[in-house]
Amino acid sequence: MADTANPFLTPSPLPYQLPPFAEIRDEHYRPAFDRGFQEQLAEVQAIADSPDEPTFENTMLALERSGQVLQRVAEVFFNKSSSDSTDFTNALEEEIAPLLSAHQDAIRLNPALYARIQRLHERRHDLGLAPEGVYLIERYYTEFTLAGAGLDDEQKERLRDYNQRLSTLTTRFEKNLLADTNELAVVFDSADELDGLGEGELSAAAEAARERGLDGKYVVTLVLPTGHPWLANLTDRRSRERIMAASRSRGIRGGEHDNRELVLEITRLRAERARLLGFDTHAAFVTADETARTPEAVADMLGRLAPPAARNARAEQAALQQQLGDGETVESWDWAKLTDAVRQATYDVDFAAMRPYFEAERVLRDGVFYAATKLYGITFEERPDLVAYHPEARVFEVRNEDGSGLGLYILDLYTRDSKRGGAWMNPLISQSELLDYPTVVVNNLNVPKPAAGEPTLLTYDETNTLFHEFGHALHGLFARVTYPKFAGTNVFRDFVEFPSQVNEMWMLWPEVVANYAVHHETGERMPQELIDKLHASESFNEGFATSEYLAAALLDQAWHRITADDTVTDVAAFEAEALAAVGLDNPAVPPRYASTYFAHTFSGGYDAGYYSYIWSEVLDADTVEWFKENGGLTRANGDRFRDRLLGVGGSKDPLEAYRDFRGRDAVIEPLLKRRGLDS
Structure with missing residues (x-):
C-alpha cells in the first residue's frame, strides 16, 4: 500500500x-503494523x-526516535479494540498480540543493544547529562x-515463547469476557420487575433492549465489577438476585467463553517465566520495578488493612440484618439496597435523590472542567469540526491560561x-x-445511554468516576x-492511580459542587x-468497600505468589x-472482581499490581490533607501540583517527585482515617 493511501504511515496534518479517523479503514491497520x-x-x-x-545520542536518542509508525497505529488500534470493537478488530488483535510480543522481545533481548x-x-x-537523561539510561x-536481556540464547528462546503465549491468552481472556458479559445481560419482561429505577434508568434499559431487537422489554447490561449501581434502587429482591447471579457467572458457564482454564494457564506460565528471569514468583518479578519493590511490602500493607476492614464489614452486616424479616439472611444482592436504607435512616442520605442534580453535561462543563x-487556569472548547473514532466520542481543545495549546x-x-x-x-x-509531539488523550466510561431526548443523569459513583478518569487525562x-519514554502517565504502575484519585476530591469541594450540582428540571442547586x-x-x-477491594487485591497477589512448582x-x-x-x-x-472476570489482572496490565489503587491512595489521602x-x-496550589508532580510525567522517580511536592514522604494515617480503619 502506498504511503499516501495509508494514514498511519505519516504524521497526521490535523x-x-x-489521527485522521475519517480516513482510517480496517484495511489500513495490518499493513501499518507490518511496516x-x-x-x-x-x-x-x-x-x-x-x-x-x-x-547518548547514537544509542539512547536513536532508540527514543525509533518506532514512530508502530506507535501511531498501535495507539489508535488498541483504543478502538477496547472502546469500539468489531469482529475485525477482535480477529486482528489475536493476530497482532503475539507478533507485538515477539517484536518487543526482539528489541529487549538484542545482546548487542543491551551491551551498548x-x-x-x-x-x-x-x-554531562541533565538528570532526565541520566534517568533515561537507568530506566532502559x-x-x-528485568526483561531478560542478560539470559543466554536458550533461555531467551524459552522467554520468547512464554511472552507470545501469554499475549495470546490474555487477549483471549478479554474477548471471552466481553462476549460473556454481553450474553449475560439480564432481560426483564416488564417495568414492574425494575421498580425503584428512575425514568432515565428505565429509558436506558428500554433502549438497550431495543438495540437487541427486544422491543417492549428491558435489558440490564452488566458492569465490570461484581456489583451493579442499580442494585441499590431495585425493590424486587428476585430482580437483584438475577443481576448479581449473572454478574458472578461470567467466565464459569462452560463453553467457548469460559475463562477458568485461561486463568490457570496464565498464572502457571507467569510463574514459570518469573523463575526463568530469576524470581521466585510473578509478584516478585512485577514489584521489583514498582515503588513497592517486594511482594512482602505489599502483603504487609494489605495485611494491616484486611482485619479491621473485615471486622467493620461484619458490623455493617449485623446492622443490615436488622432490616430483614425473620428467617432471611443478608445476601450479596441485598447489600447495596439495605445499605441505602440504613444510610437514609442514619444520615438521611439518598443517592437516588441526587441523580437529578448530576446531569452529565453540567457535571462535565461546570464541575470537571x-x-x-480554577486550579490550573486551563480552558476547554468543544471542536465538532474534529472527527473522533466513534460518533459518540466528543473532542475538546484544551488551552493554557495564556491561550497556548495544551492538547486535545x-x-x-x-x-x-x-x-x-x-x-x-x-x-x-x-x-x-x-x-515535537503534542498531546491527545481519551477518557472512556460506561454510562447507560437514555433514549433520544432524555437527559443523561449520572449516579453518584459515575460522577466520581468521571472526576477520577479526568485526573488521568490531566496527568497525560x-x-x-x-x-x-517518560510521556504522560508512563510512571510506575503503583503510582499511576495517585493523580486520578486526588482529582476525586473536587467532586464535593464546596465551590465546585455548588457550580454544577443543579436540578436538571427545576434549576435549583443541590x-x-x-x-x-x-x-x-x-x-x-x-x-x-474496603473489604471487597482488598479481597480482589489479595486474590490477585495469591494467584501471582504461586511458584512454578x-x-x-x-x-x-x-x-x-x-x-x-x-x-x-x-x-x-464478594470480591470486587472474581478471577474469571478480573480483567485488570488477566488482560489489563495490572497483574500482581491491583494493590496499586490503595498503595496510591496513601499518597492521595496525604495530598488531600495538604490541599x-x-x-x-487555588491557582498557587494547582501550579505546585502541576509543576512538581503531574508535569514531570515519568521523568523522575515518582516518590522523589512526591517528596518535592509535599516536603516529606507520605504517611498512612490520613488513609486509615478516611476508610474508618484508624480505631
Missing part, C-alpha cells in the same frame, strides 16, 4: 496530530550494529535487565456492546520535546518531558444540607482458600 514492525527493527538493528562507541546500554549505564554520571538498563480551570481531550461517555467494561484513559498522541495533558449529610456519612459502609487445578477452590486465609471469605461481601491545609482550590 490539529495536535489528531511499523519492519521499520523499528531496522532502526534498532542499526543502533546495535554501529561500530562507533556508544553515546550497559556501557552507557556504567558511565552515566560522567556524560533496568527494564532490559470548572475545577480544572476526547470523552467517550456511553456504554455499548462493542466497548469493554469499566472506565479508563488512553493516550492517542503523547507529548515529547525530542519528537500536563506532562512535559523531553523523551517519549441543598447544602444534603452535601453536609454526604460528608457526615463518608466513612459509612467503608468496611464493605505449585499445581492449581480448581479456580473456585483456590479463590475460596485465598480469601479464607485473610478473613475476607464473607459470601455477602486542605493550604487553602484548597
